Amino acid sequence: GNSVTQMEGPVTLSEEAFLTINCTYTATGYPSLFWYVQYPGEGLQLLLKATKADDKGSNKGFEATYRKETTSFHLEKGSVQVSDSAVYFCALREGGSEKLVFGKGTKLTVNP
Amino acid sequence: AAGVIQSPRHLIKEKRETATLKCYPIPRHDTVYWYQQGPGQDPQFLISFYEKMQSDKGSIPDRFSAQQFSDYHSELNMSSLELGDSALYFCASSLGGENIQYFGAGTRLSVL
Numbered sequence: 001g002n003s004v005t006q007m008e009g010p011v012t013l014s015e016e017a018f019l020t021i022n023c024t025y026t027a028t029g030y031p032s033l034f035w036y037v038q039y040p041g042e043g044l045q046l047l048l049k050a051t052k053a054d055d056k057g058s059n060k061g062f063e064a065t066y067r068k069e070t071t072s073f074h075l076e077k078g079s080v081q082v083s084d085s086a087v088y089f090c091a092l093r094e095g096g097s098e099k100l101v102f103g104k105g106t107k108l109t110v111n112p
Numbered sequence: 113a114a115g116v117i118q119s120p121r122h123l124i125k126e127k128r129e130t131a132t133l134k135c136y137p138i139p140r141h142d143t144v145y146w147y148q149q150g151p152g153q154d155p156q157f158l159i160s161f162y163e164k165m166q167s168d169k170g171s172i173p174d175r176f177s178a179q180q181f182s183d184y185h186s187e188l189n190m191s192s193l194e195l196g197d198s199a200l201y202f203c204a205s206s207l208g209g210e211n212i213q214y215f216g217a218g219t220r221l222s223v224l
Contacts, residue, residue: 043116098162098168105154
């Protein structure tokens with residue numbers, strides 16, 4: 001079945017550090033890929049998405065590139081801020097299916 | 113902009129009781145999804161509805177049922193509650209054909 005594997009946290013960084021959160025997927029077809037962010041006590045917010053190979057999603061300084069050859073969708077940010085502290089979920093949606101399949105989530109803490 | 117509204121935000125029930133969770137999608141959205149997120153876990157897809165018809169089904173227990181009404185709001189009914197049902201329940205909505213699910217803030221259910 002479809003699955004998403006992302007690096008386990010927690011990840012702790014200092015402000016302005018570079019962030020990478022790895023995400024790889026297994027799917028039978030060509031899924032759409034997403035990164036969602038969950039701030040403490042809140043729901044899931046879409047951060048960025050990519051729908052086909054080599055697409056790059058970007059938002060708020062975060063980027064991820066859909067790599068079909070490595071089945072990956074790693075999240076990166078060049079300079080993190082304290083306000084980026086949250087849990088980040090990588091997810092996929094297979095064509096023909098309604099559901100999102102999530103990874104286990106990675107908790108990021110950014111210290112001043 | 114209007115978002116997905118879920119009520120109640122918090123719910124406390126005893127074992128074997130019933131609970132009803134409500135979800136009001138973003139205006140004009142015709143598809144709703146329900147997810148369950150256990151403590152420290154990733155969200156798991158339960159069920160979805162498009163135009164008041166069930167469109168996909170995931171790991172939803174037989175004790176649970178859901179429906180979508182003519183105004184597109186949805187309700188998740190949970191009976192014979194068990195301790196393991198304690199979780200955050202998310203509703204998401206989308207506009208048919210769009211590949212993005214917008215999540216509500218969730219209902220936190222505690223079963224004592």
